[in-house]
Amino acid sequence: MAATRRARAASSGSKGAPSLDADQLEQLYRDMLLIRRFEEKAGQLYGMGLIGGFCHLYIGQEAVVVGLHALARPGDSIITSYRDHGHMLATGMDPKGVMAELTGRIGGYSRGKGGSMHMFSREVGFYGGHGIVGAQVPLGTGLAFAHKYHEDGGLCFTYLGDGAVNQGQVYESFNMAALWGLPVLYVIENNKYGMGTSVERASAPGDLSQRGAAYGIPGKAINGMNVLDVIEGCAEAVEHVRAGKGPYLLDVKTYRYRGHSMSDPAKYRTKEEVARMRAESDPIDQLKQRLLTDGVFDEARLKDIDRDVKAVVGEAAEFAQHSPEPDPAELWTDVLVEA
Amino acid sequence: MPTPILMPALSPTMEEGTLARWLKKEGDAVEAGDVLAEIETDKATMEYEAVDEGRLGKILVSDGTEGVKVNQAIAILLTEGEDDSALDAAVQAAQSGESAGASGVIPAPGDAPTGQSPPPQAATPPPAAAAPEPDAPEDDEPVYDKTRRQSVREALRDAMAEEMRRDEAVFLMGEEVAQYEGAYKVSQGLLAEFGDKRVVDTPITEMGFAGLGVGAAFGGLRPIVEFMTFNFSMQAIDHVINSAAKTLYMAGGKMGCPIVFRGPNGAAARVGAQHSQCYASWYAHVPGLKVVAPWSAADAKGLLKAAIRDPNPVVVLENEILYGQTFDVPEAEDFVLPIGKAKVERKGDGVTIVAFSRMVGVALEAAKTLSAEGIEAEVINLRSLRPLDTATILRSVRKTNRLVTVEEGWPVAGIGAEIGQVVMEQAFDWLDAPVTRVTGADVPMPYAANLEALALPTADRVAEAARAVCYRSQA
Numbered sequence: 001m002a003a004t005r006r007a008r009a010a011s012s013g014s015k016g017a018p019s020l021d022a023d024q025l026e027q028l029y030r031d032m033l034l035i036r037r038f039e040e041k042a043g044q045l046y047g048m049g050l051i052g053g054f055c056h057l058y059i060g061q062e063a064v065v066v067g068l069h070a071l072a073r074p075g076d077s078i079i080t081s082y083r084d085h086g087h088m089l090a091t092g093m094d095p096k097g098v099m100a101e102l103t104g105r106i107g108g109y110s111r112g113k114g115g116s117m118h119m120f121s122r123e124v125g126f127y128g129g130h131g132i133v134g135a136q137v138p139l140g141t142g143l144a145f146a147h148k149y150h151e152d153g154g155l156c157f158t159y160l161g162d163g164a165v166n167q168g169q170v171y172e173s174f175n176m177a178a179l180w181g182l183p184v185l186y187v188i189e190n191n192k193y194g195m196g197t198s199v200e201r202a203s204a205p206g207d208l209s210q211r212g213a214a215y216g217i218p219g220k221a222i223n224g225m226n227v228l229d230v231i232e233g234c235a236e237a238v239e240h241v242r243a244g245k246g247p248y249l250l251d252v253k254t255y256r257y258r259g260h261s262m263s264d265p266a267k268y269r270t271k272e273e274v275a276r277m278r279a280e281s282d283p284i285d286q287l288k289q290r291l292l293t294d295g296v297f298d299e300a301r302l303k304d305i306d307r308d309v310k311a312v313v314g315e316a317a318e319f320a321q322h323s324p325e326p327d328p329a330e331l332w333t334d335v336l337v338e339a
Numbered sequence: 340m341p342t343p344i345l346m347p348a349l350s351p352t353m354e355e356g357t358l359a360r361w362l363k364k365e366g367d368a369v370e371a372g373d374v375l376a377e378i379e380t381d382k383a384t385m386e387y388e389a390v391d392e393g394r395l396g397k398i399l400v401s402d403g404t405e406g407v408k409v410n411q412a413i414a415i416l417l418t419e420g421e422d423d424s425a426l427d428a429a430v431q432a433a434q435s436g437e438s439a440g441a442s443g444v445i446p447a448p449g450d451a452p453t454g455q456s457p458p459p460q461a462a463t464p465p466p467a468a469a470a471p472e473p474d475a476p477e478d479d480e481p482v483y484d485k486t487r488r489q490s491v492r493e494a495l496r497d498a499m500a501e502e503m504r505r506d507e508a509v510f511l512m513g514e515e516v517a518q519y520e521g522a523y524k525v526s527q528g529l530l531a532e533f534g535d536k537r538v539v540d541t542p543i544t545e546m547g548f549a550g551l552g553v554g555a556a557f558g559g560l561r562p563i564v565e566f567m568t569f570n571f572s573m574q575a576i577d578h579v580i581n582s583a584a585k586t587l588y589m590a591g592g593k594m595g596c597p598i599v600f601r602g603p604n605g606a607a608a609r610v611g612a613q614h615s616q617c618y619a620s621w622y623a624h625v626p627g628l629k630v631v632a633p634w635s636a637a638d639a640k641g642l643l644k645a646a647i648r649d650p651n652p653v654v655v656l657e658n659e660i661l662y663g664q665t666f667d668v669p670e671a672e673d674f675v676l677p678i679g680k681a682k683v684e685r686k687g688d689g690v691t692i693v694a695f696s697r698m699v700g701v702a703l704e705a706a707k708t709l710s711a712e713g714i715e716a717e718v719i720n721l722r723s724l725r726p727l728d729t730a731t732i733l734r735s736v737r738k739t740n741r742l743v744t745v746e747e748g749w750p751v752a753g754i755g756a757e758i759g760q761v762v763m764e765q766a767f768d769w770l771d772a773p774v775t776r777v778t779g780a781d782v783p784m785p786y787a788a789n790l791e792a793l794a795l796p797t798a799d800r801v802a803e804a805a806r807a808v809c810y811r812s813q814a
Contacts, residue, residue, distance in 0.1 A: 040371060044390040047347025049409055054351070077558065111591030118589035127557050127594070132581050138547050139582060142554020149510070149536065149560060172547025179542070257372075263350035265383035278372075332464035334592035335626050337650035 032062040058086035060257040063283035067230025079140040080159035082117040099320035107323030134167030141173040144184035155183040163194020177247040178215040196268040209251035224254035341429035343412040393418040483669030492662040494636035498643035512539040513565030549575030566602035583652040584627030601655035612783035617748030623724040632656040634699035636666035641676030681728035687715030694745040695721040705801035740771040741808040750778040772808035
């Protein structure tokens with residue numbers, strides 16, 4: 001599994017960028033590439049009719065979760081919405097289990113009963129995967145409540161989209177998190193469009209990072225298209241929350257290349273806009289160029305990584321196609337825990 | 340081997356589409372992510388992107404072709420090291436439908452030869468071997484020799500206090516639960532004993548704290564979430580159902596949600612339509628939830644303790660008018676009642692009256708009247724609405740052959756409707772009269788005292804319904 005070795009940024013205690021060694025940089029590259037290739041493969045399997053229903057791809061946004069997860073520690077928790085494949089892979093969940101869930105097979109994380117939007121792994125601290133826009137925000141705040149209750153030093157990375165920021169329960173959560181000083185980092189993955197509606201058409205003018213200001217929650221805008229910027233920009237927020245100073249809000253600017261879901265023709269934006277983002281701001285290309293320029297890797301090494309990642313994704317797709325469908329008896333199981 | 344490019348499914352419902360336009364020509368280099376073609380689905384025109392890199396060897400389906408089936412080969416991609424000499428065989432293979440193997444045309448899951456016939460169209464799970472048969476002898480509750488007189492309010496408080504002493508992970512949160520000691524004084528003394536870490540006053544923010552409670556349960560705690568009344572749980576119902584009840588199933592059993600949602604349900608007195616509603620059938624509808632509705636103080640204590648210990652989300656529907664009523668409560672140290680088990684409060688062979696929560700008292704009062712007229716009613720206190728103890732109901736109906744259900748809630752799709760259906764399906768031949776419902780009036784709750792009284796079931800109405808199914812008129 002490609003994502004077992006995490007690129008943990010050394011916490012220097014200062015507010016500057018944590019210094020990353022070559023291994024850590026390689027891991028960032030690998031993790032982003034794994035998400036990209038995994039999602040491309042998921043799109044392909046969808047096209048073949050092997051994945052059904054809703055399928056929200058993360059392509060373009062890889063630097064956000066990979067960068068933030070580099071700042072996480074074992075024992076932290078992560079929760080997000082329905083665009084969740086990237087979070088699962090970055091958190092170290094097995095690509096085979098994720099892909100098999102997408103195909104609705106018994107080998108999937110939820111035995112085929114959850115689907116793209118509903119997978120969980122307490123082992124790695126991943127708490128879903130939630131399909132109702134904004135609902136994961138109080139849930140993540142509750143995970144933070146549990147961290148504080150247990151005094152375990154953990155924090156909850158609670159991801160939400162720019163579309164979720166106008167849900168009332170987000171502010172109910174901000175209020176309680178600030179009131180009780182809960183260890184929660186709210187991360188807006190601002191990809192500019194909530195389904196087909198741009199931020200400008202959905203949100204009253206203003207800086208989304210300041211949406212917590214009324215509750216005394218500090219906020220910051222971050223360039224989410226560059227993984228090193230994400231790590232450097234978010235380190236201070238993570239330290240703030242970890243130090244017990246309460247919640248922090250990040251508005252991480254990113255971009256999704258694909259439609260909202262598989263059946264979205266994306267007519268609400270121009271082809272030029274997408275093409276420009278891909279050409280100029282791609283998170284994987286940016287890191288690749290940086291690594292080559294700095295001489296961290298040569299082309300041959302990058303090709304090896306490419307091949308490794310492709311193999312992992314190929315294996316996941318193979319597994320996902322050959323794992324059997326759940327037994328009909330599975331229809332009736334897991335409704336209740338038998339006491 | 341050259342890779343066939345297949346017609347993709349680009350929406351959940353697409354079976355065929357139109358190949359509107361190729362954006363690459365034969366011979367063009369293709370990178371992963373390049374747009375190959377525009378395809379019209381049943382919903383929209385979509386761009387079709389390449390997944391593999393290589394060179395477009397041959398286009399098999401030309402611009403403007405309609406009715407192209409999903410998974411039909413539309414072009415051949417030559418990958419690294421392959422030249423046109425490989426094309427002919429690949430084209431032949433693709434066109435004869437033997438393209439499987441390269442990029443892999445895998446039969447969709449529905450077509451997979453699993454060797455199993457489709458599952459039967461059952462709406463409920465096959466009965467477990469252990470399910471009690473209606474014919475089985477009654478499983479009477481143990482008799483507790485030592486009891487003491489307690490109000491429902493005190494019994495609920497004791498249940499929470501005992502469980503909080505027993506398990507550090509149990510905590511109570513809600514509006515006015517701590518310093519105010521409960522809007523209805525149910526949590527008296529809990530803040531003093533357990534402190535503000537475990538008895539948490541929340542802002543007025545039902546959706547927020549219900550969701551926060553569910554998240555805390557995911558994180559290993561055992562929250563008791565109090566709704567000041569269940570009327571306000573409508574603000575939070577998404578978390579009760581979508582976040583709490585469904586997670587275990589969606590997680591394939593990997594993560595559940597041990598949480599209790601409790602508070603007063605149903606009509607209080609003269610509080611008007613928005614504050615007088617029974618949520619029994621709303622929550623009892625939902626797989627993944629357990630729902631209990633205690634009547635007596637013993638019910639309240641035994642069922643709330645069971646709810647707190649249960650690894651599933653449990654909705655505890657209390658009743659404000661019952662809070663001050665007193666009953667005998669067993670003093671036994673570990674008195675807990677099983678969820679899913681009804682109690683026969685009064686035995687009789689003339690008619691069965693099924694009720695829950697405050698209506699149990701109403702039913703017992705009606706039974707007294709009926710007894711004076713020579714009709715001995717059997718009164719069943721459901722205690723639990725999901726799972727519903729149908730065995731106890733069926734056993735009684737097979738004895739009395741007549742059934743009246745009583746509930747405060749509205750009749751449409753109510754608890755009585757469900758019980759009537761179960762009895763029709765499973766005891767049709769035992770019935771000597773149609774199952775009759777006594778319910779709240781099918782109107783929002785009026786404020787005027789006389790109208791409010793008309794909107795709720797009374798002992799008189801229950802007795803009248805019982806006489807009717809016995810084909811008797813009032814003595």
